[in-house]
Amino acid sequence: MSKKLNKTFYRILLIVSFLILNALVLYGISTVLAFLNTGADRSGLLKAEQLRNRPYQPKITWDYTAVKGRSLHPEAIRAIEDDYLKAWYVKQRALQSNEEEGIADYFTDSARVKLRKIIRENKKKQIHLVSTSLSHQPRVEFFSENGQLLVFTDQAVSEYQQVFKGKNLLAILEDSSTYQVMMMLEDGFWRIRHMKRLPDTTKPKQEKGSGVFQVKNKKLYYQDQAFFLKGINYYPQKTPWDMYGDQFDLKQMAIDFGKIKGLGLNTIRIFVPYEDFGKEQVRPEKLDKLEKVLNLAKQKQLFVVVTLFDFYGNYAVLDWTHTHRHAESLLTRFKDHPAILAWDVKNEPDLDFESRGANNVKGWLKTTIAQMRTFAPNHLITVGWSKPEAAIYLEQEVDFVSFHYYKPFAQLAADYKMLNNLIDKPLVLQEFGMSSYSGWFNFWQGGKKAQADYHRKMHDFILQNDLSFMAWTLYDFDAIPRSVVGRWPWRKAYQKHFGFFTTQGKPKPAATYLTY
């Protein structure tokens, strides 16, 4: 009997091991084949891919109402615009790398000579330029009868340029200049033949809008009444950091917003993830969802601070124009939405200073704010700095200064005093809070009582200083995406318990101190 069993066992073992061996061999072969199939696509030979999608999207507005010569059609303008912007792009790329790749397609021979001289000189001196243009307003002056020569004046080209020697940043040039440009159609490409920088023009100051929210004397005003911003950072309990996904649940939001209003708060802060919304080509369905949220807030009499560019982290100067198109889509759509209190350009951008370069981040914020002002002149703009020390940057650009505070409460008074003395604009404590996590990772310290204690002190401090605030956050969360705090379980565990309400929606002791 046992002998027979043994035999069966060996048989099974043999067959199974044979099957496993085969599977492994097949897997190995397929991996090798898959590897051999990766790499350059054959269509890449034609270089048709190159620059097919617009790699560079500054705001460009054509005026071709008064053209001498042949009249211009929008189709012709599209082709010219495409090549003109690509000319700027390849020029900037060439000046950054000091290589001439691509410029032959967008500059005629004689223009190329001039560009080449500066590239060679800079290469010799190890100077390179990181630059972008942000807006163009070409006014076409002349179009030849045969449709192959065009002259226009590109007015008030807003440019940003970092000048490097090796790795040292020598200078930042920000200017608004006018160029007179002659382009020619040669073998299917519109190429720049002449380009002449005209004397600097002062950019017309963006007229300050007349929105319902205004800033006067370090205070926020709503319809000419002093406005005490009492708010909370909001994510739905079930879908934190994924508010506009497939599980978009307006009903639950209506309940949540009612709860927030019921606590006596008047504002929520929500986040618009950059990539999820489609980067430079914002997805209309996402905008529709955002509009529903804003309409709901309006209905529940809540104001909204909309934080843009969540999880954006590129900041490369040549990528800026894409982010501007993203902002344009959003801001032009909601420029008159009555629920919006302010646009928060980016959440905690100072955390990217180290990895992306403080100059890149600050330059991006500055230019983005300038662009945003043109799209939504009636709304306020702020930046959500991660700590009071960072909140001193860009004071001139923002309407009010937002900072986050997660340091121990004891240090708040001194930090606030410091900031209040330095800043001449309204201050908003845009995020603060404490996790009620109590467990293995902090040796069962903390807990709900400690959290409530913290918020009691914050409550008093806020009232004493008449400080506008937005607490973090409404709910405890079940799961935290890795992109938020990384993958370490102790961080995630900590982040899950910042809520005033439990995952079931029950108030925690701290909720007492959220009512004002």
Added chain:
Amino acid sequence: MMKTKLYFHNGFLFFYGLMLWLLFGACTSPAAEGIEIHKNTSQPAADLILEVGTKDSVFLVLKNTWGTTVITPSQRKASKVYFSFPNFIKKTAGSLRYQLHTENKLLESGSLNIIPSLDQPIQLETYLGPKNLEAGSAQKSMLIAIPTDAYDNPLPNLTPVVVTYNFKEQIITDTLFTSSLLAFKTIVPPTQTGQINWVAACQETTSNELFSQIYAASPVDFEIAYNQTHAFADGNQVIEWYTSVLKDVYGNTVSDGTLVSFEIKNRLDEYTKIYASTLNGVARAKAIHPEEPQTWTVQAQVANLAKSNPVQVYFKSAVSEIPVIYNAAQRSLKVGPILGYMGQKVPEGTRVSIRLMNAAEVVFESMATTRNAMVNVKFPANLYPLKEYALELKTLGAIKTLKIKNYE
């Protein structure tokens, strides 16, 4: 306290622009104090040199149309620092932006305007287009002249450019003034065909001769006629159609090579198209006579622009009788000699259609060709076992039917 210095750079002169002097106070005074900038737009400078007095090491960031570069002082004397601009900066007209920096401080910024040089011979680029025009059309021809200085900088607005053009016996000179980097002259094409010769000149520089060609406009309706040696449908002779001289509305003969299509409609309402292009306004098309008597209706047209009158041609039958001898013993059929309208033998290869029928069923069908006006066919007994057949012969419009009887 203020001193200015002018430097000549290695023997060759530059003709751009402006001079800028930055003069600091005494070397002990702080950098921000007492900076004065002098700009002189009226007088072309021999060289571009900046003079700066400071203790710290300084550099100058220069931005023009094509890019930005950084230069360091070429010379340092006591409290003064001299900058010499590189050639490619000096040679590019337009606004030049500068920033004067110390290691960690921006001291001064501003811009100067470099103007094109007018002292050296200028260069003139000319473009003419469209070069081919229709007489009297609305499409204009345009001559564009782009005068630049020796360093390829477009000259300022209102630079005079003289354009001369000649058509037939007329020579016209016109003085234009540049704006938007160029000067241009448009011409509405005359109603006569011919060539316009152009030349542009700016100061002492003249362009090459340029031509724009005026071609005839679209042709108007025309007539056709034909030539043929005889009117018999012999499938051999050639008929030739020709158009009247095709002209446009102004009486200009159309360009050689204008394509004319001749559409032939035969007795079965089938169309045949023959294309021919014009030479001196006349297009000629040829076709072989049909093999059957019929009437052709021919009309010529230039694609959707102009057409001719329809012309009818009648072709008579070329053969009246088909002689046939059938040898029942050898089962061989001898057709011919087939003779034409003058009793001549029909041409070699004339097609003869042969059909052998048994009651309603066709058992043999062939298209034979004549040799020496004859056609021979055999109907072997093993393939055609029956005794009686009906035979039908057709050639050049003539038809003959006969009964075949075999005796075996």
